[in-house]
Amino acid sequence: MGIYLSFNRFTTVSNAEWVGLENYIKAFSNSDFLNALRFTALFTIVSVITVNVFAFLLAMALTGAVRGKNIFRTIFFMPNLIGGIVLGYIWNLIINGILSYFGVDISYDAKYGFWGLVVLTNWQLIGYMMVIYIAGLQNIPRDLHEAAEIDGATRLQTMKNVTIPMLMPSITICTFLTLTNSFKLFDQNLALTAGAPARKTAMLALDIYNTFYGRAGWQGVGQAKAVIFFLIVALIAFAQLKITSSREVES
Amino acid sequence: MGKKRTSNAALFVLMIILSALFLFPIFIVFINSFKTKFSIMGSPFKLPNRETFAGFENYVTxxxxxxxxxxxxxxxxxxxxxxxxxxxxxxxxxxxxxxxxxxxxxxxxxxxxxxxxxxxxxxxxxxxxxxxxxxxxxxxxxxxxxxxxxxxxxxxxxxxxxxxxxxxxxxxxxxxxxxxxxxxxxxxxxxxxxxxxxxxxxxxxxxxxxxxxxxxxxxxxxxxxxxxxxxxxxxxxxxxxxxxxxxxxxxxxxxxxxxxxxxxxxxxxxxxxxxxxx
Structure with a gap:
């Protein structure tokens, strides 16, 4: 139904009229959509890297001999439970509060919105990924580390040759989780910037929403954008399936 | 052993700082919920004082x-x-x-x-x-x-x-x-x-x-x-x-x-x- 409608012009579902590829052409010549595509891709890359690096470091720190591990884990995980809309407004307040010392606010420049979203996503997802990394780290048999120590490996060598290879399943899971989460981000985007300034910080999901509900007669284009969005998400899902199943065959 | 203990202590302090950073946004919202409505925008990081403290008024409205x-x-x-x-x-x-x-x-x-x-x-x-x-x-x-x-x-x-x-x-x-x-x-x-x-x-x-x-x-x-x-x-x-x-x-x-x-x-x-x- 969704795919069929992407080839039609309609305002409500019942008055669809076949227009062929017109919606797709409109979608790809729509500067908002291209901008959202670029913004989303860039944002996804940055947040996948930052979230996973920080989460991994935290997990390493909190599986060692530090006191109060459990309390720290509890605290780091907490933001994950707060809903996207609420998260967005919390950070809206804080970022605007900081920026007000410089006499601007978050809608002044798309850069602020971009990094605001990155910080927000990090705050939300680091704890989640940390928990998965901790579970992975605890599954590594102790004797592997002991063997490496006996062989005279330095900490860096142990990390590179024992910990990281043994942790690959967790790394794959976390990478794909952050990937899909960042890519499909909507609530946080809406609450933090709502696309301001001038829809420059609208990500794909928000752009699709705006096309559906903000522009009369463009519902078909919205559906075309949604189909493109779906294809990218499906591609990510299949890549994940391929990587996970090929590893299962190996082991 | 002594070296290990100091590095653990350093890690502990680092973790406390990071925890504070993680809790900071929630804390900010919490203190601002007790401030009068005109004193929030512009200076969200200030603690409520005698003039800006609003008690539970915000919760009621x-x-x-x-x-x-x-x-x-x-x-x-x-x-x-x-x-x-x-x-x-x-x-x-x-x-x-x-x-x-x-x-x-x-x-x-x-x-x-x-x-x-x-x-x-x-x-x-x-x-x-x-x-x-x-x-x-x-x-x-x-x-x-x-x-x-x-x-x-x-x-x-x-x-x-x-x-x-x-x-x-x-x-x-x-x-x-x-x-x-x-x-x-x-x-x-x-x-x-x-x-x-x-x-x-x-x-x-x-x-x-x-x-x-x-x-x-x-x-x-x-x-x-x-x-x-x-x-x-x-x-x-x-x-x-x-x-x-x-x-x-x-x-x-x-x-x-x-x-x-x-x-x-x-x-x-x-x-x-x-x-x-x-």
Whole structure:
């Protein structure tokens, strides 16, 4: 139904009229959509890297001999439970509060919105990924580390040759989780910037929403954008399936 | 040994600083909820002083103006019923799909898997249209919509678990004269409980925080908590009552944190199980 409608012009579902590829052409010549595509891709890359690096470091720190591990884990995980809309407004307040010392606010420049979203996503997802990394780290048999120590490996060598290879399943899971989460981000985007300034910080999901509900007669284009969005998400899902199943065959 | 201890102490201090950073945003919202509405924008980091301290006034106005109590109750109603129905029906479906092997059940299972990767935006417009057309656009009808959106992951996780249950248990029960309904409730469901709890927690976190679906289906007349918050902000451009708004944010965060502190173990285990399988 969704795919069929992407080839039609309609305002409500019942008055669809076949227009062929017109919606797709409109979608790809729509500067908002291209901008959202670029913004989303860039944002996804940055947040996948930052979230996973920080989460991994935290997990390493909190599986060692530090006191109060459990309390720290509890605290780091907490933001994950707060809903996207609420998260967005919390950070809206804080970022605007900081920026007000410089006499601007978050809608002044798309850069602020971009990094605001990155910080927000990090705050939300680091704890989640940390928990998965901790579970992975605890599954590594102790004797592997002991063997490496006996062989005279330095900490860096142990990390590179024992910990990281043994942790690959967790790394794959976390990478794909952050990937899909960042890519499909909507609530946080809406609450933090709502696309301001001038829809420059609208990500794909928000752009699709705006096309559906903000522009009369463009519902078909919205559906075309949604189909493109779906294809990218499906591609990510299949890549994940391929990587996970090929590893299962190996082991 | 001495070196190790100092590096651990340094790590401990670092962790405390990071924890403070992580809690800082929540703390800021909390202190601002006690400040007068004109003293929030512009200087959100200042502690309330004698002039800007507002006591519980924000909570009173915030609750009154936005119908937060009703929204809270509605969110609770939708979330609780949805997760219960989801857990029960998904368990039954998963059990049937695993135990009865045919081309039809395989196709149905494939459909459930497929529905997991379809993003919401793909079906958003048509779904809203259909739901409105069949008059499911009310707090009870939306439970059926959540049933549809949640069934994919729930059935997938539960059937993964059911595959590990030995068939002999059910066969023994059958010989003892149990009918399938009795087998399900007396044998299968009790074994499934841990996974069912995991599924329920994952679904609850998602439904409680969901914004777009209730906004599209229920609109502004039947607000859930996230919708009420968004509307309080968007509905009044330029004249946002920041004090009341802060109080609303605190009211939205507090129940989740309390729930989390009590069920922490289940939540974290659920998240890990969900991530590894999903």
């Amino acid at each position: 915030g609750i009154k103006s936005a119908g937060i109590i009703a929204a809270f109750g509605r969110s609770l109603f939708i979330t609780v019923l949805s997760v219960l129905v989801l857990a029960l029906l998904s368990s039954m479906t998963a059990w049937y799909l695993v135990r009865v092997k045919s081309a039809v059940t395989k196709a149905i299972y494939g459909t459930f898997l497929f529905s997991m990767i379809v993003p919401f935006q793909m079906v958003m417009y048509t779904m809203t249209f259909v739901v409105t057309k069949i008059h499911f656009n009310n707090p009870v009808g939306i439970i059926f919509v959540y049933l549809g959106f949640g069934a994919g992951l729930s059935v997938f996780m539960l059937s993964g678990f059911i595959k590990g249950i030995p068939r002999e248990l059910e066969e023994a029960a059958q010989i003892d004269g149990c009918n399938p309904v009795q087998i399900f409730f007396m044998i299968v469901f009790p074994i499934l409980k841990p996974t069912a709890i995991t599924v329920t927690i994952l679904n609850a976190m998602w439904i409680w925080n969901d914004y777009l679906l209730p906004y599209l289906i229920l609109g502004t007349s039947n607000k859930t908590l996230p919708v009420a918050i968004q509307i309080a902000m968007q509905g009044a451009y330029g004249a946002v009552n920041w004090g009341g708004f802060m109080a609303m944010l605190v009211l939205a965060i507090l129940p989740i944190i309390i729930f989390y502190l009590f069920c922490q173990r289940y939540i974290i285990e659920g998240v890990i199980a969900g991530a590894v399988k999903g």
